[in-house]
Each structure stands twice: as structure tokens, then as C-alpha cells.
Amino acid sequence: MPELPEVENVKISLEKQGFIGQEILKVELLRADLRVPFPKDLPRKLKGQTFAAISRRAKYLIFETEKYSLLSHLGMTGSWRPFDKKLKHDHIILHFKSGVKLAFNDPRRFGLLDMIDTKDLARSRWLKHLGPEPFAESFTGESVFQGTRKLKGPIKGWLMDQRRVVGVGNIYASEALFAAKIKPSRAAGKITRQEAELLVVHIRRILTDAIEAGGSTIRDYRNSEGKSGEFQTRFLVYDRAGEKCLRCKDGVIKSKVIAGRNTFWCPKCQR
DNA sequence: CTTATGGCCTGTCAGC
DNA sequence: TGCTGACAGGCCATAA
Numbered sequence: 001m002p003e004l005p006e007v008e009n010v011k012i013s014l015e016k017q018g019f020i021g022q023e024i025l026k027v028e029l030l031r032a033d034l035r036v037p038f039p040k041d042l043p044r045k046l047k048g049q050t051f052a053a054i055s056r057r058a059k060y061l062i063f064e065t066e067k068y069s070l071l072s073h074l075g076m077t078g079s080w081r082p083f084d085k086k087l088k089h090d091h092i093i094l095h096f097k098s099g100v101k102l103a104f105n106d107p108r109r110f111g112l113l114d115m116i117d118t119k120d121l122a123r124s125r126w127l128k129h130l131g132p133e134p135f136a137e138s139f140t141g142e143s144v145f146q147g148t149r150k151l152k153g154p155i156k157g158w159l160m161d162q163r164r165v166v167g168v169g170n171i172y173a174s175e176a177l178f179a180a181k182i183k184p185s186r187a188a189g190k191i192t193r194q195e196a197e198l199l200v201v202h203i204r205r206i207l208t209d210a211i212e213a214g215g216s217t218i219r220d221y222r223n224s225e226g227k228s229g230e231f232q233t234r235f236l237v238y239d240r241a242g243e244k245c246l247r248c249k250d251g252v253i254k255s256k257v258i259a260g261r262n263t264f265w266c267p268k269c270q271r
Numbered sequence: 272c273t274t275a276t277g278g279c280c281t282g283t284c285a286g287c
Numbered sequence: 288t289g290c291t292g293a294c295a296g297g298c299c300a301t302a303a
Contacts, residue, residue: 035279035280075279075280076280076281077280077281077282089281106280107280107281107282108279108280108281108282109279109280109281110279110280110281151273151274152273152274153273153274153275157274157275219282219283220282259274259275260275260276260277
């Protein structure tokens with residue numbers, strides 16, 4: 001579900017609600033697993049710890065304590081919210097010393113929770129294969145150009161491959177390629193240096209705008225205060241199949257499954 | 272190494 | 288009003 005802007009907004013909203021500095025008194029597990037089993041020692045390791053920071057790496061949200069980190073992935077439908085009353089699909093509830101509680105809810109259960117020693121985070125099985133953050137200095141037009149040479153798969157798949165660059169999922173891949181005027185089906189290896197440069201600029205711009213707009217809500221996404229995003233009102237191609245292109249006013253937006261997911265583009269102004 | 276595919280789950284919506 | 292099938296913002300294992 002959530003891509004980088006959505007996860008970033010969950011992080012911001014959790015910070016805003018004062019979850020940093022909260023000491024965990026009790027961990028209430030309502031089931032044994034999500035995408036993978038919860039570590040058996042998860043409650044024992046969390047109990048007595050205090051959240052020192054909440055961070056994001058790629059689409060992972062990480063609650064850091066001095067010793068351990070609770071790493072979470074929202075999958076398609078995961079959400080964190082201050083616990084008030086039990087809802088269907090609540091899977092874990094953290095009880096804090098202040099009396100406040102925090103619940104993780106995930107209907108489809110594509111999400112993930114794991115406990116990792118904070119010092120080992122970057123080397124963990126979840127984070128070690130990840131590519132650069134889109135805002136990292138190392139992510140440049142030149143690095144995209146070099147990293148795509150000779151690849152035959154579609155550029156859209158490359159963008160969504162978290163080993164290449166993180167945080168871009170199905171929606172923002174279509175939007176960024178539209179902005180850069182590149183057809184999603186084009187072989188990654190055929191992207192020119194100039195196009196790679198444009199792509200980086202637009203990925204950053206779109207992600208930045210989407211973060212500021214509170215992310216995109218198609219259906220499920222809410223931040224931890226229950227607020228929907230607004231960026232879905234500014235999609236230029238995503239979910240617009242059959243509509244006139246908003247840029248060239250001539251092409252009709254097409255859609256087709258590329259890299260395993262529905263993809264949208266303008267056949268007239270994307271090459 | 273790269274790329275394609277299937278599977279994990281539930282909920283919702285369109286079409287019958 | 289059901290029922291069925293397709294589809295949904297992600298990721299991983301597997302196979303070719």
C-alpha cells in the first residue's frame with residue numbers, strides 16, 4: 001500500500017503525537033505472525049524500552065530504542081494508530097507507561113514486524129539489499145544511467161526495484177515516468193543520460209510534493225492520526241486510463257500491466 | 272546476473 | 288439480493 005510519502009507521513013504523525021520518549025510497559029500480541037512470524041522474544045525485548053526515535057528507511061518504519069528496534073512494514077494495508085478500542089485486524093498493541101497505547105492494524109496481513117538489535121539494523125535481512133534513498137546524494141542522473149546500462153527489463157520495473165532505488169512503488173513510478181516523458185515499457189538500458197537526469201529530478205519533486213500533501217489515499221491509507229492524504233487529487237496519469245492527457249491534451253491515457261502491476265502513461269507525449 | 276511469475280491475505284466493486 | 292471473479296499502493300521465493 002504505502003510508498004515512501006505515505007510511510008514518511010506515518011512517521012511524522014507518530015512523532016507529532018508524542019510517541020518518542022514513551023516507555024513500553026506491556027506488549028499485547030493478538031496473533032503470532034504477519035508476513036513472517038513475530039520473533040518469540042518480541043514482547044520481552046520491547047518491555048521496559050523507551051522509543052528514542054522513529055525513523056524511515058525505504059518503506060520501512062522503525063521504532064528505535066537504545067538496544068532494539070521494532071521494524072515495521074505496512075505492506076498494502078498496514079496502519080498504526082493510538083489505540084482506543086479494538087478493531088478487526090488489530091494484531092499488536094503496545095501499552096505505554098503514560099497510559100497511551102499504540103495499535104498495528106493490517107487486514108491483508110502483507111505487513112511485517114520484526115525486532116532487530118539497533119546496531120545491526122543496516123545489516124538486517126530487511127535493509128541490507130536496499131538501494132539508495134531517492135534524496136541521497138549518491139542517487140543521481142549519472143548513477144541511474146550507469147545502473148541501467150544493458151538492462152532489458154522495463155524502466156518502470158527498475159524504478160520499483162528496491163535494490164535500485166527505494167520508496168518508489170506503483171503509483172509514483174507511473175507519475176515520475178510521465179513527468180520525465182518516458183514510456184514505462186522502455187528498456188531500462190535505453191534510457192539516455194539526459195532522461196536519467198530528468199527522471200531523478202522528477203522522482204524527487206513528486207515525492208516531495210506527495211509528502212507535503214500528506215501522501216496519497218486511494219482507499220485505505222491513513223496516517224497515524226487517521227488523516228487521509230491529498231496527493232491522489234494531483235495524479236496526472238495514475239488511474240486515468242481512457243482520459244485525455246492533461247499535458248499534451250491530445251493523447252489518451254493507456255493502461256496495461258507492466259512489471260506485474262497496472263501502469264498508466266500517455267502514448268503521445270511519453271517516449 | 273536479470274526477468275517473469277505466482278503466492279501471500281482480505282475487502283471491495285463490477286457484472287451477472 | 289447474492290454470487291463470482293478481478294483487482295488493490297508490496298515483497299519474496301522460485302524458476303527460466
